[in-house]
Amino acid sequence: MNNKAILAAAILGTLAYGQTAAAPHAVETVIVQAARVEKDMKDIPQSMDYLSAEDIEKHRYKTVADAIKSVANIVLPELPGDYSYIQVRGLPRHLEQTxxxxxxxxxxxxxxxGLNLLLKDVESIxxxxxxxGNTYGSNARDGIIVITTKKQGNDPSASFELGVANYDQQSGTVAAGTAxxxxxxxxxxxxDYLTRDGFVENTHLNKSVDPKEQRSAMLSLHWTPSSDWTANLYLDHTTIESGVYPYVKDDPKTERGDDLKSATDIEGLFDQTSxxxxxxxxxxxxxNWRLSSVTGIRKIDTFGRFDAT
Structure with missing residues (x-):
């Protein structure tokens, strides 16, 4: 083989390799909702984090606080009475609004x-x-969290989940939908239902200080009368009966095996209905235009009785 033939073979081989290397790879497109309109995630000109339904299921996130733990530089402390706030990069918080x-x-x-919502049928966070502020108003000073739930299709669907844990905890969730x-x-x-014994024993009354029983019901209706119009109606009701919940954290840092006791002659109560x-x-x-109208109302009643001495 002469030099010209060798050179020609090398050029053809290089071109073939270049064409193979340049072949496009399949790239998953992630459509997000946080910009108020559907956009490809790569077109969002801001720093953002995205959790899919698969991420939520894989890591078994149950609440918003669980999911936030996976995001850098953001925390959701859970304070007495189900009072919560979200803090980003250590910025000061507002005591009355998020x-x-x-x-x-x-x-x-x-x-x-009630900011620490249960995650049920969530498509993405x-x-x-x-x-x-330009998109969501002045309250969104440090950021925004957008939760999108799974849309119900025409085919009937149903699922249920049961769980047991220490301290005689029992939980169950049933979800169903149809057209x-x-x-x-x-x-x-x-x-959704959850009940468990408390972590602290009241030796005077011979019962736990902080048992918990929680019941939730959620109903959503999705109406699409035409290709231009959609409407969603969402109703929810939650009750929590949890002893002196404000003074005993739901997930105390003390080890579960610790012998935690108290002695008071008053049975503590902390009941909340949302x-x-x-x-x-x-x-x-x-x-390129989308007009939305949101009307909502929420009522939270709280009753507490406990010995704070």
Whole structure:
């Protein structure tokens, strides 16, 4: 083989290798909702974190606080009476309103009570860092958390989950959904229950100080009368009966084997009822425009009785 033939073979081999190396690889497209309109994640011009349904299931996140633990430089301390706040990069917090609002399917959750939501049928959790005032208003000083739930299809679906743990903890979740009018109206309902003994024993009354019983019910209706209109109605009701919950953390740092005791002649009570309703209506009749209206109401009643001495 002469030199010209060798050179030609080398050039052809190089071209073939270049074409093979340049072959495009399949890249998964992640569509996010945090910008108020659906966008590819790579088109969001801000720092953001994204948790998929697979991430939530893999790590068994049960609440918003569980999920936030996986995000750098953000914490959600759980304070007495189910009072919670989100803090980013150590920035000062507001005592009466959250600086990082949580939106569930476009509906704001702005109360510091009940902010640590249960994660049920969640499709994704998105966290945008930094001020989001242009899109979400002045309360979004440090960022925004957007939770998107799974949409119910025409086919009926159902699931249930049962659990047991130490301190005689028993839990159960049932979720079911179906189409009431095919391609137009769907409904989804979730029932959740948890009960457990307390971690601290009251030796005077011979019973635990901080037992807990929690019941939740959630109902959502999704209406799509046309390609331009969608509406979501969300109803929820939660009751918590938990002894002196404000003074005994739900997940104390002390070891479970520690012999924790107290002696008071008053049976502590801390009961809380949360009821909410929200209607989210969206119109997309114009290209590149999306108009949304959100109306919501929430009522939280709390009753506590305990010996604080």
């Amino acid at each position: 600086n990082v609002p949580i939106y569930v399917d476009g509906v704001p959750q702005t109360s510091l009570y 998105e966290f945008l860092r930094g001020p989001q 009431l009018i095919e391609d137009v109206l769907t409904a989804k309902m979730t029932l 009821k909410g309703a929200a209607l989210n209506v969206t119109w997309t009749g114009l290209e």
